[in-house]
Amino acid sequence: MLDRSESALRVVVRSKFYRSAFLALLIAGIGLSAATPQLTLFLVRDLGTPLPVAGLYYVTNLAAPVAGFLVGRWSDRSHDRLLWFRVCAVIGSVGWLAMAAAQTVWLPFVISTVALSLAGGSMAQLFAACRDELSRHPTKAENRVIATIRMAFTVGWILGPVLGSWFGGVFGLRALLVATAACVFAQMLPLGGQRVERYEDPGISPLPEGRRRLDHMMPLLVFTAICVLAMTGDTIKFGYLPIYMAEQLHVSDSVRGAVIGIQPLLELLMLPAVARLADRYGPLRIMTVGAALGLAGNIAYATSSSVGGLFLGQALTAGLWACVGALGVSIAQQLYPEGVGTASGIFLSSIPLGSAIGGAIGGIGVAIIGLPHVFFVPAGLTTLALVAFVVLTARLSVRMKA
Template structure:
């Protein structure tokens, strides 16, 4: 397993901020990722209501919609592999953004039950790869310029995406209430398409394509077992990335369970005032945004994977708070700890993934960024079965167990990287 260097810059440092502001590529990617988070998070909480209220499907059938996200990793892998072969990151990004606009617009005019399911599984699966192409483009440019604040720039771009996820649910709810869910879906499509605007005609250094690689390697003897640059990595080379992504899925699986059942538990069982339960839900992204730049600082000192061991452990304790405390204080404590989880993983996860497969960063980015789709399916299934078997709030013991496995697994990865130097 290859060694992952510690972060070498501070996300909140003036130099990183100046670099983002002065570069059309970095600035455009940051704005585009904000729009991506804004659009996706505006639609996510409203989809079930749209299916139930407008297409008149049952709650059980509506819940099956989230299983369509299982195609996203396949689409992401195909886009990532194509990107690594051709090096055309931003061209594929623009195609994915257009696919997102067409998909959400088609969703808005759907009048048959099957249509949203097919659109999500086939079209929107490819739209989700847009963000991974931006991160791959950032990686290429940062590598070409040898920026000393590269990790800070990536973290700032990731923070912009998180900020979009903070604003989006509120904006989507207000628009759906005022103009209806179909208008909200059209607005989501426009947000997806609008990602192209801040990027303008930006260019980035291309990864070597197959033809370029052949020219580069012509007349050069390869060492036994080496891989031609531009050739797609095999499964063995991808194992560290796949292992890390699988552990990340276990960490993330608690999120759909939490968003599906924590509000119900606080409102129906704990009888908390609406203002209090709303504050509990809202405190996590605030803590996350505050801690993301701090995580880069700490990772610089102790290493990314070592810090992620603590992040995963925070998730275990957070879910135990949800499952066992039964008080508003426990709910706040759990959400603050979850803010710590995502302050670490949201800021650093994409960097770790790219460094685990440095010869195919678009593939690495696509695989890692499609992991929430797998986690949503796992969490949705776990929550559905867990509520029936254990009830509220003990369903949260399941994500605590997932988090414990992830904590141990990341700790093993951290030790392994030092063992191989």
Template sequence: MAPGTVRHTPRLTRALFPLGLLFLAVGISTALVMPFLSLFLSTDVEAGPLKVTVFLIVAPLSGVLGSTVVGRLSDRGPVRRLLLIGGALAGMAGCALTAVVRDYWILLGLTVTALAVANSLFPQSFAYARQVLERDAPDRAAMGISGLRTVFSLAWVAGPPLAAFLLATGGFTWVYGGAAIMYGLAAVVGICWLDEVGAPAAAPATDDAGAVDAPDAARWTLLLTAAAFTLMQTPLTLAVQALPLFIRTDLGGEVSDAGLVLGLCAALEIPLMLGLGVLSTRLPLRLLLFAGAGCGAAYYALTAVATSVWVLVGAQVLNALFIAAVSGLGITYMQDMLPRHPGRATTLFTNSFPLGAMLAGPLFGVAQHFGYRLAYVICTALCLAGLALLTVVRPGTGYRGSRARTGRTDSTSGYRRPS
């Protein structure tokens, strides 16, 4: 390993530890609110089916728009720390008001403003982490990003049970109050412990030897890659929506068996995500991503022909490998394609999940009509289509997937040190 690789390891640890706390706080706040949003709208807000549907469509769309706008702003100067703090404060204000407001239109207004800005915290946290890793340990970028992604997964292990406890104890006032506290904690971490990182270098850039640094990938390459990730992330929502009904109607199991299957997958996903992060320092990122997508297609194909719940239980290793590869390594893959725009790159990737979730809605309706086993046939086709699109769309000559692990120091990483 090159000497420059570990030169800033103590500083890297000091930077990533508070960032891990921020990820945990943001993850818990999201996990408290999202699983019970439709219940909140139906019961406390007393919104009808049409209003609930409109809210559930507008919320992710406004989040995508908010993240995109903030992502473009974040790459124009050394302002990412301030954007993280601003997003956390917006989330705290939005959740605090939601804890006491029950007017549908006011809540919708909060969703498209404060909570849409708060939605940028997830991609901006990864973009901040990428810049820190490029500065201090460029050969460990994928491993670091995967490690931080597992913190978000851990938050989702703790968040829903905590939300259920708060809901039973104090209703949605406590649920949204708890989410506001978590956003407040994220803001405190940003204010007290995070340092501002240097702005991405302007393109085209040269390193100290005078060589031109890696350019950004072409626009169509980025859009088609984002489309591929959207295709592969659509099954993450569609399969979960169909699972309890599929187990009950097609496999003769209990709805509670879905909890066993999903819990096992979550338990396997975290160590596998860390393991793939370690492997990314030795194997090409693109190869690991393709292998993970192949595991996803194999899992959904196996589920489509399953005859018992135990087949699904045994196949969760494939499912966890798929989620770990796409959700963990996909961020780094997209960031490598936009080396001087980590905010835009991360936002392109993270937006693929809400877009995939919206696509899953009508596909679930088709499965309801023709049988829930069809949902997993569709998931298999979506995984294969996403994998095929990734295979056809080459990252281009500027792709840094291999160079990012060569141990370059910050003088050649494409980033300026903060002055």
């Protein structure tokens, strides 16, 4: 019998693979978050890219869903789940090294579209391997186990920007990209030579082909599309909230940093609570609550005339991202159990896809309605996501684990 009160931390500590996955995500999170905020600066300062062109860099994220699907499909046909994790990590390391050596404006765009999109599959396949292990060794704390492992990546994203700013300032941006390449490669080291065999549930039919495959994937695709709607505000926030605080609210650099930095910290603190609630009430219901928090956060941004309102918006938005981080990949895997690697890849590609769409919407919205009212646009999209989550929860409640 499964023990509902089982400690997720104890499960993770006792498992060599879960411990290794935690360390791998921590290393990857530090490396990626150190470089990502500096990429536009690298394009402009080191390569002489015009600022409007540099802003288009994030459009390369549109390739992520295709890469996520391909890597996931290959993974679901491989015997060792970690094979494609390692392949993606090597591709990513080479891609970041090529980025550091780039001398022309177009090369980073090609590298991001091809190499870094494929490299993004490493995290997805690590979570697919976690699902295989959870299937072999079931626990009622599975949402909390995934959330505990996911916390490592969030910690990396708290530490990385600070370390990246310092490292780039001391050694230069090209050296920072080399360091990111080293971190992307080093995420393989905690796992050593471990193998995770792909789990085949005898109660689940083999992967279907053709039209039947698409029909089976439809709940997953719908869920991913809803998450994209809910996440579009994040790029707008990072792109324009600092400008709003600096030019219209005239707050200090330290306060601006505090406002931006509070979200990942709160998200980290919320992850275990979100997972525990999901174990009790069901993950889709809690994701619906997360969408409601995201909606409230965008409204807080759009209506704030003081820093206090922005802090409130960040706290509410942290609730949305805690739900996405703790539950998103697990829900995706449950919606498409025939191919958990494909499910993981498709869902995690929704994050860069939402970033690309949010960037485009933000640029147009700021030009038309200005700051801070541009946040009414993601508020409207999150409203659609909230309604869609309610409908999806009602239709899929039977097949989701309560």
